[in-house]
Structure formats: structure tokens, C-alpha cells
Amino acid sequence: MLTLKKNTAALIAEAVKSGFGEGLLSAEEVFTMLEYPPDSSMGDIALPCFRLSKTLRRSPVQIADMLAAAIKCEEFSSVTAVNGYLNFKIDGKSFSRRVASEVLNLGDSYGSPMNGEGKTVVLDYSSPNVAKPFHIGHLGTTVIGHSLKLLHEFAGYKCVGINYLGDWGTQFGKLIVAYKLWGDKSTIEQGGVDELVKLYVRINNEIKAEEESNEDKKSPLADQSRAEFKKLEEFDEENIALWRWFVDVSLEEYQRTYKLLGIEFDSYKGESFYTDRMPAQVQKLRDMGLLEIDDGASIVNLEKWNMPVCLILKRDGSTLYPTRDIAAAVYRKGEYNFDKAIYVTAAQQSLHFAQWFKVVELMGYDWHNQLVHVPYGTVSVNGAKLATRTGNVVLLKDLFAEAIARVKEIAREKHPDDAECQAIAEKVGVGAVVFHYLSNNRMRDINFIMEDALSFDGNTGPYAQYTYARTCSILEKAGDLGRSVTDAALSSVETELAKTISMFPERVNAALSDYEPSVVTRYILDLCAAFNRFYHECSIVNCDDAELRESRIALTRATNQVLRTALHLICLQTPEKI
Ligand code: ARG
Numbered sequence: 242m243l244t245l246k247k248n249t250a251a252l253i254a255e256a257v258k259s260g261f262g263e264g265l266l267s268a269e270e271v272f273t274m275l276e277y278p279p280d281s282s283m284g285d286i287a288l289p290c291f292r293l294s295k296t297l298r299r300s301p302v303q304i305a306d307m308l309a310a311a312i313k314c315e316e317f318s319s320v321t322a323v324n325g326y327l328n329f330k331i332d333g334k335s336f337s338r339r340v341a342s343e344v345l346n347l348g349d350s351y352g353s354p355m356n357g358e359g360k361t362v363v364l365d366y367s368s369p370n371v372a373k374p375f376h377i378g379h380l381g382t383t384v385i386g387h388s389l390k391l392l393h394e395f396a397g398y399k400c401v402g403i404n405y406l407g408d409w410g411t412q413f414g415k416l417i418v419a420y421k422l423w424g425d426k427s428t429i430e431q432g433g434v435d436e437l438v439k440l441y442v443r444i445n446n447e448i449k450a451e452e453e454s455n456e457d458k459k460s461p462l463a464d465q466s467r468a469e470f471k472k473l474e475e476f477d478e479e480n481i482a483l484w485r486w487f488v489d490v491s492l493e494e495y496q497r498t499y500k501l502l503g504i505e506f507d508s509y510k511g512e513s514f515y516t517d518r519m520p521a522q523v524q525k526l527r528d529m530g531l532l533e534i535d536d537g538a539s540i541v542n543l544e545k546w547n548m549p550v551c552l553i554l555k556r557d558g559s560t561l562y563p564t565r566d567i568a569a570a571v572y573r574k575g576e577y578n579f580d581k582a583i584y585v586t587a588a589q590q591s592l593h594f595a596q597w598f599k600v601v602e603l604m605g606y607d608w609h610n611q612l613v614h615v616p617y618g619t620v621s622v623n624g625a626k627l628a629t630r631t632g633n634v635v636l637l638k639d640l641f642a643e644a645i646a647r648v649k650e651i652a653r654e655k656h657p658d659d660a661e662c663q664a665i666a667e668k669v670g671v672g673a674v675v676f677h678y679l680s681n682n683r684m685r686d687i688n689f690i691m692e693d694a695l696s697f698d699g700n701t702g703p704y705a706q707y708t709y710a711r712t713c714s715i716l717e718k719a720g721d722l723g724r725s726v727t728d729a730a731l732s733s734v735e736t737e738l739a740k741t742i743s744m745f746p747e748r749v750n751a752a753l754s755d756y757e758p759s760v761v762t763r764y765i766l767d768l769c770a771a772f773n774r775f776y777h778e779c780s781i782v783n784c785d786d787a788e789l790r791e792s793r794i795a796l797t798r799a800t801n802q803v804l805r806t807a808l809h810l811i812c813l814q815t816p817e818k819i
Contacts, residue, residue, distance in 0.1 A: 284328030301325030333736035338726035344799040357398030370407030381617040386585040388758035406511030414470025419444035588616035618686040644670035676702025712801035723794020741771040
């Protein structure tokens with residue numbers, strides 16, 4: 242697939258070769274030097290020739306003049322030298338013809354860099370902590386993670402999506418105590434995770450109250466919780482049964498949210514799975530002399546790398562978060578032989594990942610540089626901050642439910658049938674939340690405002706889905722017409738649309754190399770804008786000129802294809818009618 246940039250780079254490299262000699266400049270190098278002028282009346286793509294002066298030992302003006310004279314290609318109506326810049330102007334017709342035919346021939350695979358074949362990527366994402374709320378803080382890991390999975394699949398990688406459930410830890414001791422004291426089976430069966438969270442919040446509050454009122458700051462409830470967790474670790478039958486039940490109840494609920502988002506995981510092996518896989522790694526650390534004892538705890542000293550110590554075992558010998566991650570990574574390497582393992586979490590965990598990645602390196606695992614941490618910024622809703630322990634949080638399921646309910650209100654008029662209305666509202670409501678979230682660079686801290694996400698006029702998910710539905714309805718009317726761009730002359734709106742369509746492969750590449758789904762989201766907005774401009778200025782199916790009609794429908798068909806692919810890459814559904 243030749244994108245505008247690749248094509249231009251190849252032409253320039255060829256001209257440099259014949260004009261200046263072999264081996265001076267590769268097409269890849271030229272590729273990185275090309276620019277899109279902000280004002281396309283200057284050209285559609287340009288090469289600032291001062292970047293070549295040193296290599297070619299000429300002034301930018303001389304280089305631009307020589308190259309302008311040498312390059313001929315029917316896809317460009319002109320190649321001109323202006324003040325040391327080499328400006329390329331696209332020939333609308335032949336360019337649009339090539340782009341449309343590429344898109345229509347390649348179909349669903351148009352835009353794929355196809356560079357993942359034979360390689361495996363393991364993605365660890367979403368991973369909520371059982372019995373703690375699945376809240377807005379997990380939106381990032383869930384949708385960035387899934388979008389990265391879709392992007393890698395699109396590029397041909399074999400992907401393994403892992404939900405590394407937080408299904409082990411002292412919180413289960415607390416939960417068991419709370420359940421035995423105040424819990425009730427049928428309440429939990431009906432109320433699900435919310436009821437578990439209530440118990441968890443209540444015991445945390447009571448522990449705090451005990452600590453505050455007791456002179457010695459001791460809490461009997463905390464002691465009991467520790468004892469129950471210890472029993473769990475020793476596989477006490479009753480506690481194991483309770484634990485499994487808590488996990489199942491929670492999973493059932495998470496899966497409802499995943500279903501709305503169209504997410505399926507290949508593995509749900511959570512933290513508990515690694516309990517008996519940790520000792521071997523701890524032993525290896527010890528044998529290699531990497532463990533130091535610090536105030537009774539076992540640590541790896543990372544001073545040389547300007548990081549605080551990595552805690553491996555607590556004083557009482559119990560394992561920690563990094564210990565489990567190390568064991569899990571070793572297991573996954575053995576199980577999947579990944580070429581890359583991606584972890585998507587909030588940026589607060591960046592140090593944790595940097596630390597244990599380093600420990601894995603020190604342990605001599607040669608795959609340490611295949612581990613990638615993808616962090617993201619914080620999310621607040623209408624300005625409200627998060628606080629898990631006090632239960633003051635916005636739950637993901639509530640966020641989606643609210644979006645769905647609001648869309649339903651609007652959609653009811655057009656879709657009187659309730660089931661149909663619900664189905665549309667789910668696609669649009671959930672899509673709106675996801676789109677809104679994924680339109681920001683992942684590291685940015687964002688404040689989520691529902692009105693902004695749902696607006697049909699703004700740069701939103703509903704607007705993008707609506708534009709897609711618009712292309713569908715045009716194509717429905719067009720029937721079998723519009724399979725290629727003809728010889729009819731095209732205006733600048735049409736050329737701009739073709740140009741935007743041709744940018745897709747480049748944007749996919751950027752999204753993949755920066756682990757940044759928002760590049761795709763913003764591309765979708767560019768494409769919608771270019772298409773809607775075209776739609777408002779040009780009559781398509783009703784165009785009187787048969788040749789021009791054919792070209793316009795072909796461009797609509799290509800837009801439809803690319804929009805569908807792009808929306809799917811950021812986890813959005815593509816209803817054909819809204
Ligand atoms: N359960 C953790 C949390 O909610 C996230 C786990 C991320 N993955 C990992 N391998 N550490 O904070």
C-alpha cells in the first residue's frame with residue numbers, strides 16, 4: 242500500500258539517486274523529512290530541502306530546483322520549487338482513483354501495516370480488583386487496552402488479552418470477616434458487587450473507627466481480617482468457597498460491562514493463579530544474590546538506577562504486587578512466547594513497572610525489553626475525585642447506564658420499538674463515552690462531562706456514528722454504482738476527502754508505535770469533517786453527470802469502509818441507521 246508520503250518519498254529518493262548518486266539517501270529517510278503544509282494551496286505535501294543540504298552538498302534552493310525538474314508522476318499536477326521547498330500538488334483525479342481503488346480492493350484490511358504476522362502480543366488490561374468497585378479509573382485501562390489489542394490484531398499480530406484480576410490479597414480477609422458479621426447470601430446474590438463493596442466499605446470504616454478510638458490504635462477487626470486471610474492462604478475450605486463465590490459474583494458483573502463494550506478476554510488468570518509460582522522466582526533472586534534484607538523485608542536494591550528498592554517479600558514472608566508480576570511475566574513468556582507484553586495501567590503505577598522490569602532484567606531474562614508499560618492520566622467526573630475505600634466513586638456500569646438512558650430519551654421518537662431503541666441506545670451511548678475518553682492523549686488528565694460526550698453537534702462518538710450511518714444510507718440508494726473513480730474532473734473538496742482517506746494507514750502506524758488510540762479517534766474526526774464538507778457541497782446519488790456520480794459514490798464507499806474500520810479500532814460499534 243502506497244500512502245501519499247511513502248509514494249512521494251520513493252519518488253524523491255529515486256530522483257536523488259539519478260541526480261546526485263547512489264547510496265546518499267533512502268526513501269525511509271526522506272519519509273521522515275516530508276511535511277504536510279498547513280495551507281494546501283502551497284502544496285499537498287512538501288520537502289524542506291535544507292534538510293538535504295549537508296548530505297547533497299548543495300544549497301536548498303539548488304536542490305529544490307534540481308528535484309522539481311527531475312520528478313514526473315501523473316499523480317501530481319505540479320512539482321514546484323519555492324524558496325528551497327519542493328512542493329507537490331496532487332492531481333485530484335488520478336490520486337483519488339488510486340486511493341479509492343486501494344480502499345475498495347483491500348476492504349477491511351485497508352490501513353493495516355501488516356507487520357505483525359507471526360508475532361504474538363500479550364496485553365494485560367482492565368484487571369479490576371475483585372470486591373472493590375469497577376470504577377471510572379478503570380475506563381482507561383479497559384478501553385485503551387482493548388483498542389491496542391484491536392490495533393495489533395489489525396496489524397496481523399496474534400493477540401492474547403489477559404484480565405489479570407486482582408483476586409487475591411488481604412482485602413479478602415476483610416471481606417470474609419464482614420460477610421460473616423453482617424452479610425447475607427441472598428442480598429449478595431441479588432445485589433452483586435455493590436453489596437460486596439458495601440461490606441468492604443463498612444469494614445474499612447469500622448476498622449478506622451476502632452483504630453481511632455482505641456488507645457493503642459489497635460483494631461480487633463483488622464486482626465480478625467488478617468487471620469481470615471491467613472486461613473484462606475492455607476486453603477481453609479470454608480474461606481476458599483467464600484472467596485470463589487466473591488470472585489464469581491464480581492466477574493459476572495464485569496462481564497456485563499465487557500459485553501456492552503464488545504470485549505472478550507482470552508484469559509482471566511488473576512493474581513491468585515500465581516501464588517504457587519512465586520517461590521521459584523524468589524529463590525532465583527536469592528540464588529543470584531539479588532535479594533537484600535532490609536529491616537526484615539527482602540528487597541532488590543535499585544539505587545544504581547535511581548529507583549527506590551523493589552519489595553519482594555514483606556517481613557512476615559508474604560509476597561507483594563511486584564513479586565506476583567514477575568512470576569506472571571515468567572509464566573506468560575513460557576505459555577505464549579510473546580514478542581511483546583503490554584501492560585496498561587494508570588500512570589501512578591509507572592514506578593512499579595519500571596522497578597520490576599529492571600528486576601526481570603537483572604534476573605537475566607533476555608526478554609526484559611519486550612515488556613512495555615502503557616500509562617494513562619487520571620479521570621474525574623464532573624470534577625469529582627475518586628476514593629475507593631470510602632465508596633465515593635463513579636462506577637463504570639453507572640456511567641454507561643446513564644449514557645444509554647440519555648440516548649434512549651432522544652432515540653425513542655425515531656425508534657418506538659423498545660428493544661430496538663435499547664439496542665441503538667447501547668451502541669450510541671457506550672460509544673459516546675468511549676469516543677470521548679479516547680479523543681485525548683492518554684497521558685492527559687481529563688474531566689469527564691457527559692453532556693460533551695453525548696452531543697450530536699460536537700466532535701463526538703454520536704457525530705462519528707451518525708456520519709457513518711449517513712454513508713450507509715447513501716450507499717443503500719446507490720445500489721451497485723460507484724465502484725471506481727472515473728475520468729470526471731474533481732473539485733478540491735473531493736480531492737481533500739481522498740487525501741484524508743489516504744492518511745489512514747499513516748495514522749494507524751502512529752497509533753501503534755505510540756500506543757495511542759487517540760490518534761485514530763482524531764483521524765475519525767478529520768475524516769468525518771472531510772466527508773461532511775463533501776456531502777454538503779456535492780450532490781452524490783442525485784448528481785446529473787453519470788461519470789461524476791460514479792466517482793462521488795466511489796469516494797463515499799471508500800469513506801464508509803475506512804470509517805467502519807477506524808471506529809472498530811477504537812471499540813465503537815457501527816450501526817447502519819441511527
Ligand atoms: N489490579 C490492578 C489495579 O486495579 C491492576 C493490575 C495491572 N496489571 C498488572 N500486571 N499489574 O490497580
